[in-house]
Amino acid sequence: xxxxxQPPSMxxxxxxxxxLPCNHSTISGNEYVYWxxxxxxxxxxxxxxxxxNNETNExxxxxxxxxxxxxxxxxxxxxxxxxxxxxxxVRAPRRSGANNLFFGTGTRLxxxx
Amino acid sequence: xxxxxxxxxxxVRRRGQEARLRCxxMKGHSHVYWxxxxxxxxxxxxxxxxxxxxxxxxxxxKERFSAEFPKEGPSIxxxxxxxxxxxxxxxxxxxxxQGTDTQYFGPGTRLxxx
Numbered sequence: 001x002x003x004x005x006q007p008p009s010m011x012x013x014x015x016x017x018x019x020l021p022c023n024h025s026t027i028s029g030n031e032y033v034y035w036x037x038x039x040x041x042x043x044x045x046x047x048x049x050x051x052x053n054n055e056t057n058e059x060x061x062x063x064x065x066x067x068x069x070x071x072x073x074x075x076x077x078x079x080x081x082x083x084x085x086x087x088x089x090v091r092a093p094r095r096s097g098a099n100n101l102f103f104g105t106g107t108r109l110x111x112x113x
Numbered sequence: 114x115x116x117x118x119x120x121x122x123x124x125v126r127r128r129g130q131e132a133r134l135r136c137x138x139m140k141g142h143s144h145v146y147w148x149x150x151x152x153x154x155x156x157x158x159x160x161x162x163x164x165x166x167x168x169x170x171x172x173x174x175k176e177r178f179s180a181e182f183p184k185e186g187p188s189i190x191x192x193x194x195x196x197x198x199x200x201x202x203x204x205x206x207x208x209x210x211q212g213t214d215t216q217y218f219g220p221g222t223r224l225x226x227x
Contacts, residue, residue: 034215043117043204043218044156087155094214099169100146100158101206101216 004088009108012082018075020107022088025069031092033064034101035073037084044087044103047073078111085109115140117207117219118187125225132192132199134222138207145188146206146216147180156204162188163210195226 005023012018024033034049048055048062050071055062061074075082087106118137126132138145143164148156161169162182173180177195182188192199202223206216 036218041202041221043220044206046215046217049215094144094208099161100172101148101156102158103148103155105155 003102004090004104006086006088006104006107008105009110011110011112012075012078014080014111014113015077018073018078018082018109018111020073020075020086020088020109021070022072023070024088024090027068027090028092031090033062033068033071034089034091035060035062036087036089036101036103037082038087038106039081039084045084047086078109080111080113083109083111117142117205117217119203119205119219119222121222122220123223123225125227126195127227128196129194132195132224134190134192134203134205134224135187136190136205136207136219137187138205139209139217141209142207142217143210144208144214145182146208147188147190148204148206148218150202150204150221152201159190192224195224197226200224200226 032049032051035047036044038044048060050062064071085106085108087103089101145162147159150156158172160173160180177193179191202221204221206218208214208216
């Protein structure tokens, strides 16, 4: 699976949008971009994933550049409960033999009151 | 719809004892993954199982660790003769057989070896 690069930490004011960047310049054509977060001591929580098109769900939006070499996770109105470590993971479909998720160091997002 | 369930949530063992960690996947999911998170580190893949089959155990330590996912009942991660270095959080994830293979995680089991 392709490696990803994320800033180690970010701050965001409560109520503002949090934009978390991720670089994945070696991504392959069949690899998806997944985002998870881990709130202290809890299990990772799935947020969103996408292949080429931008995606939106009740939690966040995912913007993928046209060349797919980078993406941004957007939390539209950050709350204190969004404070967590956010992981950007690139992964091929399981049918391609990719069985696991590679968790890097992620971005520690702190939402400030 | 219940999520992935893991028990116990906390487990304390003395060196040399055995630890058994259980994982019940989400309803309708037949694929289970185990990950380990050492203190202050990221999650590391250990093993991937389907019902009655180990598909990928490339992340499992060669000795003392084993996993199973029987036809009936939860998946079990077994650690024999635990050592202090086994102290970690162990997370289980599950995904469905068809469609999206997004993995959904349980709350984890925190193993402490005294």
